[in-house]
Amino acid sequence: MKNLSTRFNPQGSEVENPNIEEEKREQHIEEERARRDWEFSLSTVVSSSSDGASTDTIGIIEFDPSDNLVVTGGIARKIRVYSIKSFLSGENHSHGERNVTWLQHNDACDYYICTPAKLSSLRWKPGSAGRVLGSGDYDGVVTEYDLDRKIPIFERDEHGGRRIWSMDYSHWDPFVGASGSDDGTMQMWDPRCEGIKNVAKVRPSGGGSAVCCVEFNPFGGPLIAVGCADRRAYGYDVRKMVDPVLIFDGHQKTVTYVRFLDQHTMVTSGTDGCLRLWSMHDARMIRVYMGHMNTRSFVGLSVWRTGGLLGCGSENNHVFVYDKRWGEPIWVHEFGVGSKDGCDPNFVSSVCWRQVGEDGCTLVAGGSDGILEVIVGKKRAF
Secondary structure: OOOOOOOOOOOOOOOOHHHHHHHHHHHHHHHHHHHEEEEEEEEEEEEEOOOOOOOOOEEEEOOOOEEEEEEEOOOOOOEEEEEEEHHHHHEEEEEEEEEEEEEHHHHHHEEEEOOOOOOOEEEEEEOOOOOEEEEEEEEEEEEEEEOOOOOEEEOOOOOOOEEEEEEEEOOOOOOOOOEEEEEOOEEEEEOOOOOOOOOOEEEEOOOOEEEEHHHHHHHHOOEEEEEEEEOOOEEEOOOOOOOOOOOOOOOOOOOOEEEEEEOEEEEEEEOEEEEEEOOOOOOOEEEEOOOOOOOOOOOOOOOOOOOOOOEEEOOEEEEEEEOOOOOOEEEEEEOOOOOOOOOOOOOEEOOOOOOOOOOOEEEEEOOOOOOEEEEEEEEOOO
């Protein structure tokens, strides 16, 4: 498998440069070292009682700000809330050389909230101490839920009934939220502005292509990133929502996810089967990550900022982990029980890193069959 890092030797060079060959060897050594840096293992499997029905597809997984709670949503029209502790109890069974905890959703789930529509997005509201959770659904409605009382407390329908693919809250002004929809718009709203439909509305793609993902800068800046079906991602300054200040052009198909990795870089995912790392200063593409399969579905994308690791699903029902420094995966895990003929109809549909720890990490992955898997990583000591 080729390393598709943008640090490749320029095309057209006909003379072998020994310095470049030495650089390639050193780079290969560093890649192998990155693979040996981490030891990953399956810790817990939470299975569905409906034997993998498509109605249980998990489309979203999110950790709360304290990293002690996990929420999931998807086709089942339920918001399920789990505590990390619940994933650590249960009956252990041998899985290769490891012990794995096996649970049922009904036993592992602390509680759930029924929703009126299928869910495509969940985000915790900043400043609410983990009490308020926002959702975007297939009916084009943004709803906020009070998890203490388990009731909806805010609702708005600004997309004309068209499916919302993604929603997020600003960390610069936590009252402000944004949603992207099949209607080709990204809209920002503020519940403090009564009688006003939205505080800003943009249509990134001139052709009206769907807005598939939105994310505010989690480090508090005024930037919001948007990914579209027109194969591009855009960056807007929320103080002047007219034209994008950055355009990220490189994907060959729909951009399904945008994730800020740090204050200087952002990662995007597309149905061209690639993750791409971009500079937030000049929209320059830094690196391409390949190995997973993604041609038509939302397979999840999450970044662990402390460790510089990227996680995503795949349409061949595997979980992939990349180190931000290298274009090839450092770890691949077959999800679920697999298929005897190798033609598994299921796929990994969502992933989320827990943002705590330095020498240890936790990745939760969900599948189209409703299964959750908890994967733990430990940094090896050399």
